[in-house]
Amino acid sequence: xxxxxxxxxxxxxxxxxxxxxxxxxxxxxxxxxxxxxxxxxxxxxxxxxxxxxxxxxxxxxxxxxxxxxxxxxxxxxxxxxxxxxxxxxxxxxxxxxxxxxxxxxxxxxxxxxxxxxxxxxxxxxxxxxxxxxxxxxxxxxxxxxxxxxxxxxxxxxxxxxxxxxxxxxxxxxxxxxxxxxxxxxxxxxxxxxxxxxxxxxxxxxxxxxxxxxxxxxxxxxxxxxxxxxxxxxxxxxxxxxxxxxxxxxxxxxxxxxxxxxxxxxxxxxxxxxxxxxxxxxxxxxxxxxxxxxxxxxxxxxxxxxxxxxxxxxxxxxxxxxxxxxxxxxxxxxxxxxxxxxxxxxxxxxxxxxxxxxxxxxxxxxxxxxxxxxxxxxxxxxxxxxxxxxxxxxxxxxxxxxxxxxxxxxxxxxxxxxxxxxxxxxxxxxxxxxxxxxxxxxxxxxxxxxxxxxxxxxxxxxxxxxxxxxxxxxxxxxxxxxxxxxxxxxxxxxxxxxxxxxxxxxxxxxxxxxxxxxxxxxxxxxxxxxxxxxxxxxxxxxxxxxxxxxxxxxxxxxxxxxxxxxxxxxxxxxx
Numbered sequence: 001x002x003x004x005x006x007x008x009x010x011x012x013x014x015x016x017x018x019x020x021x022x023x024x025x026x027x028x029x030x031x032x033x034x035x036x037x038x039x040x041x042x043x044x045x046x047x048x049x050x051x052x053x054x055x056x057x058x059x060x061x062x063x064x065x066x067x068x069x070x071x072x073x074x075x076x077x078x079x080x081x082x083x084x085x086x087x088x089x090x091x092x093x094x095x096x097x098x099x100x101x102x103x104x105x106x107x108x109x110x111x112x113x114x115x116x117x118x119x120x121x122x123x124x125x126x127x128x129x130x131x132x133x134x135x136x137x138x139x140x141x142x143x144x145x146x147x148x149x150x151x152x153x154x155x156x157x158x159x160x161x162x163x164x165x166x167x168x169x170x171x172x173x174x175x176x177x178x179x180x181x182x183x184x185x186x187x188x189x190x191x192x193x194x195x196x197x198x199x200x201x202x203x204x205x206x207x208x209x210x211x212x213x214x215x216x217x218x219x220x221x222x223x224x225x226x227x228x229x230x231x232x233x234x235x236x237x238x239x240x241x242x243x244x245x246x247x248x249x250x251x252x253x254x255x256x257x258x259x260x261x262x263x264x265x266x267x268x269x270x271x272x273x274x275x276x277x278x279x280x281x282x283x284x285x286x287x288x289x290x291x292x293x294x295x296x297x298x299x300x301x302x303x304x305x306x307x308x309x310x311x312x313x314x315x316x317x318x319x320x321x322x323x324x325x326x327x328x329x330x331x332x333x334x335x336x337x338x339x340x341x342x343x344x345x346x347x348x349x350x351x352x353x354x355x356x357x358x359x360x361x362x363x364x365x366x367x368x369x370x371x372x373x374x375x376x377x378x379x380x381x382x383x384x385x386x387x388x389x390x391x392x393x394x395x396x397x398x399x400x401x402x403x404x405x406x407x408x409x410x411x412x413x414x415x416x417x418x419x420x421x422x423x424x425x426x427x428x429x430x431x432x433x434x435x436x437x438x439x440x441x442x443x444x445x446x447x448x449x450x451x452x453x454x455x456x457x458x459x460x461x462x463x464x465x466x467x468x469x470x471x472x473x474x475x476x477x478x479x480x481x482x483x484x485x486x487x488x489x490x491x492x493x494x495x496x497x498x499x500x501x502x503x504x505x506x507x508x509x510x511x512x513x514x515x516x517x518x519x520x521x522x523x524x525x526x527x528x529x530x531x532x533x534x535x536x537x538x539x540x541x542x543x544x545x546x547x548x549x550x551x552x553x554x555x556x557x558x559x560x561x562x563x564x565x566x567x568x569x570x571x572x573x574x
Contacts, residue, residue: 030496041225052218084182101429101432105366116415154373192334221309244537265520271511271512289497292497
């Protein structure tokens with residue numbers, strides 16, 4: 001009898017060992033598969049995180065307030081740019097007026113020089129005629145000296161006016177061609193600048209909206225991946241529950257090894273534990289299948305979401321992203337073209353400023369020279385008048401000298417008249433030079449400096465957007481490669497559900513249809529049952545235990561509070 005009991009015990013242990021081995025294989029496969037799946041999903045989550053970060057960076061560069069303000073100021077400068085040909089035309093007119101006034105001055109100087117030649121001739125004649133009159137030769141020589149001094153002053157005045165004329169001629173050279181070039185180029189440049197700046201603003205706004213849509217889609221996928229990672233705790237729960245089944249056999253063997261039960265009682269207790277393990281495996285298999293359907297369904301849904309995300313991203317990258325890139329660089333070229341024209345105009349304006357300033361300075365010197373000539377004319381007039389008075393006393397001898405000195409007085413008055421005309425012309429020249437300076441000064445400072453600042457801001461914004469788009473494209477490639485290729489393989493139920501079903505079926509082969517009669521084993525059931533029950537972490541495990549052992553189990557005081565984890569588990573933790 002003892003031999004038969006031993007054989008039964010060996011057969012029982014062999015069957016249990018085989019089942020425990022199967023359970024260990026299932027536990028190991030579940031643990032490894034869910035670990036691998038978690039690594040895959042974490043890598044997908046990581047690349048999605050980077051995609052969202054890149055989108056946020058891009059949105060930041062697209063919504064850069066400095067860039068937006070720069071574009072706004074740039075559009076405002078178009079009016080200034082458009083006004084430049086008119087400013088240049090006005091400058092050319094004033095320059096032409098200065099040139100006309102300068103030529104008038106030259107004519108007046110020539111008249112004055114001619115008058116001085118006549119005066120010198122008459123003075124020389126008077127000197128010869130009065131050679132016989134005592135002391136007259138010295139007086140005539142003094143008049144000649146004053147005329148010679150006046151001639152020097154007039155010649156110096158003429159030289160200054162000639163120099164001014166050369167400067168004006170240089171400033172006027174090519175003015176008509178430059179003005180025509182400005183008239184042809186500025187409207188097109190201003191139009192391109194205004195249109196492309198507006199286009200860029202619209203494209204940046206549209207691209208920003210698309211980026212927001214892509215970001216929202218990416219965050220949606222992020223949420224699903226995170227939810228799936230949370231739901232994947234079914235793998236860890238299933239692993240634990242399998243370990244609890246293994247522990248049940250371990251506790252059974254330890255209890256039977258104590259030898260407190262005979263073979264028949266041991267067999268009934270063993271059958272009870274087998275029913276328990278089978279019941280637990282049935283629940284485990286059902287729960288696993290149910291939760292895996294949720295996990296796999298979520299995975300498949302965000303797989304479709306990733307496809308939609310990449311399609312939306314592709315539209316953004318292929319069309320609007322590259323269009324915004326091109327528009328940014330086109331605007332840079334527009335600003336560079338505008339600067340080339342503005343630089344020419346502002347150089348001309350600078351020359352106008354210099355010419356205006358130098359002309360005003362020259363006029364001040366000319367005015368002093370004219371006053372000196374007027375003094376010389378006054379000296380000659382009074383010298384001639386004194387000569388007339390002296391000659392009147394000489395009678396017939398002084399009559400010839402009187403005729404000559406009368407001519408001196410007449411021509412000296414012409415010298416005064418010419419000086420007055422020169423003074424009027426100089427005043428006109430000074431006024432024109434002041435207007436020339438006004439025409440050469442741009443309102444609001446250098447337009448080229450404003451454009452240079454705008455160009456720098458636009459170039460920086462373009463470089464930043466290019467960098468962000470490059471990083472975004474790299475993330476897009478990673479998302480497409482990692483998410484699209486790996487997510488489709490994560491079907492845990494298809495790979496592991498059969499393993500659990502096989503374990504459940506093997507456990508079922510070890511049990512009969514009905515529970516064994518446990519009369520007389522109440523103490524053993526209470527002792528072994530409590531040891532097994534202490535391993536449980538799920539409510540469903542306790543429910544199965546209660547059905548098999550026929551005793552209700554209460555959760556310990558230190559139990560962990562139930563967590564829904566997005567309501568993925570109806571049978572929650574303690």
